[in-house]
Amino acid sequence: QKEVEQNSGPLSVPEGAIASLNCTYSDRGSQSFFWYRQYSGKSPELIMFIYSNGDKEDGRFTAQLNKASQYVSLLIRDSQPSDSATYLCAVNPDYKLSFGAGTTVTVRA
Amino acid sequence: DVKVTQSSRYLVKRTGEKVFLECVQDMDHENMFWYRQDPGLGLRLIYFSYDVKMKEKGDIPEGYSVSREKKERFSLILESASTNQTSMYLCASRDSGRAGETQYFGPGTRLLVL
Numbered sequence: 001q002k003e004v005e006q007n008s009g010p011l012s013v014p015e016g017a018i019a020s021l022n023c024t025y026s027d028r029g030s031q032s033f034f035w036y037r038q039y040s041g042k043s044p045e046l047i048m049f050i051y052s053n054g055d056k057e058d059g060r061f062t063a064q065l066n067k068a069s070q071y072v073s074l075l076i077r078d079s080q081p082s083d084s085a086t087y088l089c090a091v092n093p094d095y096k097l098s099f100g101a102g103t104t105v106t107v108r109a
Numbered sequence: 110d111v112k113v114t115q116s117s118r119y120l121v122k123r124t125g126e127k128v129f130l131e132c133v134q135d136m137d138h139e140n141m142f143w144y145r146q147d148p149g150l151g152l153r154l155i156y157f158s159y160d161v162k163m164k165e166k167g168d169i170p171e172g173y174s175v176s177r178e179k180k181e182r183f184s185l186i187l188e189s190a191s192t193n194q195t196s197m198y199l200c201a202s203r204d205s206g207r208a209g210e211t212q213y214f215g216p217g218t219r220l221l222v223l
Contacts, residue, residue: 034211043199043214044152088152090212095159096142096167097212101151 003027004091006100014108019076021103023089026070032092033065033072037085038102044088048074079107112136113202113215121221128187130218132200140203141183142212143167143175145196152199158183190222 006023013019021035032051036044050056050063050072062075072091076083084107089100116131132141142157144167154167156175164175172194176184183202187194197219201212 043217045214046211049211095140096154096157099152101149 003093003098004089004100006087006089006103008101009103010106011103012106012108013079015079015081017079019079019083019105019107021074021076021087021089021105022071023073023091023100024071025089025091025093025098027091027093027098028067028070030067030070030091030093033063034090034092034097035061035063035072035074036088036090036099038088039085076105079105081107081109083107113200113213115198115200115215115218117218118216119219119221121223122187122190123223124191126187126190126222128190128220128222130185130187130198130200130220132183132185132202132215133181134183134202134213134215135181136202136204136213137180138202138204138213139180140210140212141177142201142203143173143183143185144199144201145169145194146199146217147196155185190220192222194220195222196220 035048038044048063056063060077064073086102086104088102090097113134143155144152158164158177174186200215203212
């Protein structure tokens with residue numbers, strides 16, 4: 001079983017809709033959770049991090065964490081064409097990050 | 110702003126060559142990492158370093174070595190490049206070993222081994 005699994009995608013959403021990305025992790029001791037965005041040919045850039053159960057909002061992005069169920073999700077509201085990218089979930093079970101394989105999102109104009 | 114730079118954006122090498130990939134960060138970060146990224150496999154950790162001259166193997170260290178002589182610089186070495194090492198190589202740095210600290214990535218080096 002992979003340490004971090006994401007819904008495989010690709011995910012295609014119309015402009016203005018909500019994109020929902022899911023991630024599950026295997027290590028119950030994980031404390032920190034990150035979402036990175038990666039445009040094609042570029043390196044990952046951090047967009048959200050969350051440590052506590054519940055929701056965390058930053059602009060159009062909302063991260064949700066449920067440690068009991070071992071999942072973390074990312075919602076992108078009012079999706080824009082510029083949100084088209086691959087989103088990587090990363091989990092910090094110890095001193096290094098474990099990454100999921102990523103979910104590619106395409107926002108249709 | 111944290112800045113992580115990598116010596117080359119694109120590199121073409123021949124099988125058997127020794128390849129050096131260099132990474133420099135300007136924020137006095139303690140931890141530095143080398144990953145490779147392949148389609149469908151995501152980011153896989155090759156090596157990381159938590160201090161000068163200290164290194165630890167990641168998930169896929171075979172065929173690679175690293176060097177960290179100065180805090181700001183972390184080099185990845187392919188002792189004898191092979192075609193299966195064709196990949197995107199990403200360097201990252203982080204301030205400390207605390208679990209909550211995030212990693213900042215360099216722009217990546219796309220390596221092609223012929």
